[in-house]
Amino acid sequence: MNWKKTLLTSDANLEQAISNLDTSALQIAMVVGPDGAFQGTITDGDIRRGLLNGLKLSDSITHVVNRSPLVVPPNLDRITVLKMMQVNTVRQLPIIDENRKPVGLHLLNELMKPASRSNFMVIMAGGQGARLRPHTENCPKPLLPVDGKPMLEHIILRALSQGYKNFVITTHYLGHMIEEYFGSGKDLGINIEYLREDTPLGTAGALSLLKPRPQECFVVSNGDVLTDIDYGELLEFHQRQNAAATMAVRLHEWQNPFGVVHTNGFDITGFEEKPTVSSRVNAGIYVLEPEILDLLESDQHCDMPHLFLQAQEQGKRCVVFPMHEPWLDVGRPDDLEKASAARLNLKHSG
Structure with missing residues (x-):
């Protein structure tokens, strides 16, 4: 509620504005008229410029009020607000309602802190990693360094930095090694529970083992996907879309190494020299509503694309979240080598 200390009536003078800034310590004053309507803002810089131009402390603030500052409505989501503030290099952003009344104040240093999330994250870590042998003969793929x-651990730490504290890890192949390494998650300051698959249940089937049923949407990630995605932004996108299921997708481009000939019967109709084909591919990261779990049969194999198709057949809204962040599916030995190099760059960019 400290934002209310920034309210300053339009009949105030510069000395009162300085006192307001000192009292609130928020580096901004929101000027309101007699009816409480927002009229503009004042910062320390505005006052200093006014004094340099010959104003006195007893002069009215009307000479220094910024009457067209950047403002936002109350319902704008955190991620969008944060990006607006970063792009416009502002540290305070007034929240103004439809009646032009101030109802809050966004602070950049507060928004930069990760929001603590009650939503949990499921990480699918039960695969055998057959394509990565011999690396996975005595080590489960998600534990490969x-x-x-x-x-x-990279996946967990990235999610932790974005406010996630509750994790569920599905295990099967050499699952005891994963449990021994992470334990309850106490050393990382998080809570980890495990779903143990007696037989491989696919990229979605293990979710049928979730007990108790989650009360809110949750993130699901494959345990072999390294990315700089913002899991918080993904979850908030899902909520804004009022979706039942969201799939993160990557743009994949493939260039045909040959010139393509277009024909109609025996007749040539055109040529394309080494054309590039673009398509969106499943990135192995999802957000699901609890209702989606009703489509799964207990202990039955199911892959995530099939689950999405079932949801669509039931009339549920399924959407994609287009990714542009660095992403790597570590499925083969050369992918493991790429990942080691890529993580160095991702840490710098992240």
Whole structure:
């Protein structure tokens, strides 16, 4: 409620404005008229410029009020607000309602802190990693080291930095090694529970083992996907779309190494020299509503694309979240080598 200390009536003078800034310590004053309507803002810089131009402390603030500052409505989501503030290099952003009344104040340093989230994250870590043998003969794929840490730890630490504290890890192949490494998650300051698959249940089937049923939407990630995605932004996008299921997708481009000939029967109709084909591919990261779990049969194999198709057949809204962030599916030995190099760059960019 400290934002209310920034309210300053339009009949105030510069000395009162300085006192307001000192009292609130928020580096901005929101000027309101007699009816409480927002009229503009004043910062320390505005006052200093006024004094340099010959104003006195007893002069009215009307000479220094910024009457067209950047403002936002109350319902704008955190991620959008944060990006607006960063792009416009502002540290305070007034929240103004439809009646032009101030109802809050966004602060950049507060928005930069990760929001603590009650939503949990499920990480699918039960695969055998057959394509990565011999690396996975005595080590589950999610524990293979990348830049000094297991892949699974990179995923957890990134989610932790974005406010996630509750994790569920599905295990099957050499699952005891994963449990021994992470334990309850106490050492990382998080809570980890495990879903143990007696037989491989696919990229979605293990979700049928979730007990108790989650009360809110949750993130699901494959345990071999390294990315700089913002899991918080993904979840908030899902909520804004009022979706039942959201799939993160990557743009994949492939260039045909040959010139393509277009024909109609025996007749040539055109040529394309080494054309590029673009398509969106499943990135292995999702957000699901609890209702989606009703489509799963307990202990039955199911892959995530099939689950999305079932949801669509039931009339549920399924959407994509287009990714542009660095992303790597570590499925083969050369992918593991790429991942080790890529993580060095991702840490700098992240």
